[in-house]
Structures are given as C-alpha cells and as structure tokens.
Amino acid sequence: MQTSDSYVIGIDYGTDSVRALLVNARTGAEVAQAVHPYARWKEQRYCNAAKNQFRQHPLDHIEGLEATVRQVASRVPAEQIVGLAVDTTGSTPGPVNEQGVALALLPEFAENPNAMFVLWKDHTALAEAAEINQKARTWGGDDYTKFEGGIYSSEWFWAKIMHVTRQDEAVAQAAYSWMEHCDWLTLLLTGADLHTFKRSRCAAGHKAMWHHSWGGLPMEHFIVELEPKLTLLRGHLYQDTFTADEVAGHLSEEWATRLGLTTKTVVAVGTFDAHAGAVAGEIEAYSMVKVMGTSTCDIVVAPMDEVGEKLVPGICGQVDGSVIPGMLGLEAGQSAVGDLLAWFRQVIEWPLNTMLAGSKVLSAEQQQALRQEMSDTIMVELNQAAAAIDPEETAVLALDWVNGRRTPDANQALKGAIMNLTMGTTAPHIFRALVEAICYGSKQIVERFEQEGIPIKQVIGLGGVAKKSAFMMQTLADVLNRPIKVAESDQAPALGAAMYAAVAAGIHPDVVSAQRAMGNGFADTYEPNPQRVADYQRRYEQYQAFGQYVEQATELRRGEVAETELIEQA
Secondary structure (H helix, E strand, O other), X not given: OOOOOOEEEEEEEOOOEEEEEEEEXXXXXXXXXXXXXXXXXXXXXXXXXXXXXOEEOHHHHHHHXXXXXXXXXXXXXXXXXXXXXXXXXXXXXXXXXXXXXXXXXXXXXXXOHHHOEEOOOOOOOHHHXXXXXXXXXXXXXXXXOHHHOOOOOOOOHHHHHHHHHHHOHHHHHHOOEEEEHHHHHHHHHHOOOOOOOOOEHHHHHHHOOOEHHHOEOOOHHHHHHHOHHHOOOHHHOXXXXXXXXXXXXXXXXXXXXXXXXXXXXXXXXXXXXXXXXXXXXXXXXXXXXXXXXXXXXXXXXXXXXXXXXXXXXXXXXXXXXXXXXXXXXEEEEEOOOHHHHHHHHHHHHHHHHXXXXXXXXXXXXXXXXXXXXXXXXXHHHHHHHHHOOOHHHOOOEEEOOEOEEOOOOOEXXXXXXXXXXXXXXXXXXXXXXXXXXXXXXXXXXXXXXXXXXXXXXXXXXXXXXXHHOHHHHHHHHHXXXXXXXXXXXXXXXXXXXXHHHHHXXXXXXXXXXXXXXXXXOEXXXXXXXXXXHXXXXXHHHHHHHHHHHHHHHHHHHHHHHHHHHHHHHO
C-alpha cells in the first residue's frame, strides 16, 4: 500500500447515470473514467412527472456499478487499487429487508415504484413535510429541524418514508429499515451486517434530522406521533454516524469478483455527490462551491470554533464533518438548474420529435441519431443567441421554481413563472430569462448566508453546467458581482469520492492533505463585468418582487383548496 503505484476509484451516482473514475491515489492524476446511463430511468419507467414522482430501480444502479468499475479497473493491476468510495444524489432513500436487500430486488416488489429508491427530486411528500414542520414547532420538545435550516423538505428522508408507508401497506410491512442510496451501495459492496453498518454522517445530518446534541435521530415518540406505522423503524436505523474518510469495510468476495478487484480494497463510508464535489473543488473555509448539474447544491465549510452556536435559517442543514471532518458543512441549493434548461429544450423539441416519430423514411436508429444531433445543436444555438441579447433590451423575467424552491426557505409547492412576454419575445429571450433566474436564485442564497454572519469569500463552480456554459457562468459572475473560479475536473464528485477513499486507505492522513495532493486546480475564472452589475441588480429586485407575488398567490390558492376540501368532507 505504500508503493508509488496506488490507485483509488471514485464512483459517482448522478440523476441520469453513474460514472467511475480511476485516480492515482498520490497525485490525483485521472487514469480512466467510464459512464453508464440508467436504462430503466432513461425510459422514465416508474416515474410520473405530472405528479412529481421520480423513482429509480436498484438494478439500474447495480448494472452501472459493474459496467463502469470493471472498465476502469482493467487499466491497472487489481492489487494496486487500494480503495474506493461511493457518492450519490440525496436525499434518495429506499426500503430494505432485515438482510439489507432493497425490496425492489425481490420478485414480489420488482415492478413496484414504492419499493424503489425515491429520487432526490421526487416531491410526492409535500403533505408529510408540512406535517413534520408543524410537529417540530408544536410538540414541546427539541425542534428537530433547527440544524436543517428550520424547514423540512419533501425532498428529504423522513417525509418520503412517511409518504410511501401511507401509500403502500405491502411495502410498509416488508420494510425492516430504510437506507439512503449512498449507504445502501456501500453496504452492498462490503456485505456488512445491516445492524452494525456505518451510516453516512453527511446523509443523516443534512436529511434525516440527526444531531449529536439530542443523541442522534429524533426520538421515537416524535416519529410515532407523525406516523404510527413507523413504530419500530427508529430502532432499525442507527444512532452513530461516520464521516466519509472512514473505513466502512472491505470489498466482499462476491463484489471483488464481480468488479475485478480484491478483498483487500478498502471501501469508505458513503456520502452525497455535492459534498464530495466540494472536496474536489478544493473547498476551504468560507468558500462556496456550486455543484451545478440537474440541480445545484451550494456547499460552504466553516471552522467550528468560529461558527459556534450560530444557525442559518432556510438552508439544507449544517453538519459537523459532512464535507471536511472537523469543520462545519453547510448546504443550500436550487432544485432545478440543468433540469430547468432541459425542460425548455424539451418544449422546443416537441414538434421536431413528433414529426420524426411519424417519419416513414428514417429508421429508428436514424431517428434517434438525428434527434440527439438536433438536441445538442439547439442548446448550443440557444446559449449563443441568448448571450448576444443585451439585457437592457429585454423585459422578460422568470422565476427558477419549476421544480419548487430548495433554498432559501424550502417550498416545493411553488411553481415557475414568466412575465413580460410580448409578440416579439423569442426562444432566446425566454432562455436568457431562465438563465438569469437561476443566477438571481443563487444571489438570494449568497445573501442569506451573509445576512446570517457566514461570509462568502470566494465562489467556485463545478459540474457539467459550469464547464459547458460560459454564458451561464459569466451571467452568474455579473449577478453576484464576484469572480467565479471553475474547477478543472470534469468529474469532480467522483474525484472527491476518490480523495475520501485515499484517506480511508491510508494514503493521506486527512482530507485536507488529500485535497492538496490530488487536486486538479481550476480551468477558468469569470470576472464580473462592471457595466452589467447595476442593471442586473435592478432586475434582481424585480425578480424578488415577482417571486413574492407568486408565492403569496400560491399560498392563497392552497388555502382555498384546503378550505374546499374541508367543506366537502363536512
């Protein structure tokens, strides 16, 4: 293990695909990478976008795991691969039996969406999240949401479990426990005992209301008052949690064989993708790392002795050690970024796809190739045309809430909106307004941190959007009126997972040392354009007023619906 030729693998489970990255454990040099799209997810099986239901089958994850890891592991001798680590989206929990087997892998649940992993962007648990927030404020004990920004979200662990348990009695009866995706995959790889398995501090602290001050998870009395069917669940979960640089176990014989590795390979404790990405983005005290993909997660770290008892309301939690052990990790973000732009592209593509589907000239393969070419071209053209529009010459304004608002102040019931459309409005005008809305949403997050005494000293962007859209990043720099550095690595979450694995395998003494040795640096820096800053500030104030109006209208509408339902029940 002390040779110069030691390697680690970071395995990054995103929304649409899984990627594996083989990295030199000492230098961070990226040796090989492989990506595998989820086959069932690509067909949107088990999903219903109209109901905000997004579920993923564990077979997609297992197939991707084998395909990617075997491909990269073949590049070097197996005995030189000393460690691996998994990061995933979150909160993405799924039900398991007492042996830790995901219920969807059992024949009786193989086609049941409620037995699958409930993806981070599944918002079917709005009512349950509202119940948790109400109970946390009124039950007379600790407010279990206070370290999670004070507002529990329908995107998170307990709300999703409550919803599925109420919806599906068969799953409720068969689920011995529930696991975050990052934990389940780590359990799968190690073959560990579910009862003694090391659960992720990152996942538990940010999404499951775990905190050391009240002894771990919320007490059973609180959970049972929310949903009596969960009487036994807390006892089947965990009390202690562990940071991602710790050893969860070693590869089991089965998985060493399936992946072409050895049982000496260390498996680190699992974590979330954004937090691993922040490590690869070389995060340091009071940096904000923006992990920009389908959604955006904003990660900040701060010294524990400087933050003290300070709470930041309206964010996605603050957890000791969730990013760098020994420092406080704070998370915020936006529910739709790449997803928002992809939605608009799909709206534009609809007539093209419809005409292609009816073609009697092109084969299915030719249709798919042409569809992909048009899709890629549309995004390039939209970016170029939108960037060419002078922001002073367009009044179109949008809200970035098409998939609800994550922060500040989670409200997944909110919807997107666009105003000031005219007969002269074009697709690039709307696209530009959506990009600006994303940037204004980001500015609100930065302001919330600084209003609460957490200074943001630098901003770092990483992920597909940060690397591919110069227009987005320049607009963001102008709106924030701050320079933005873009991380070099195209696979930052996987690289961050590899850094955790290198520490767990004993190659580096701690995460900060791993960052220094394995970091890939930065590709670009976007400087704010002083001529744009004042104009964007004016439009930002309009965005805030527009958002306030839409939020008030949404709450009024929800109140009217609730009143109607009560009258009908009476």
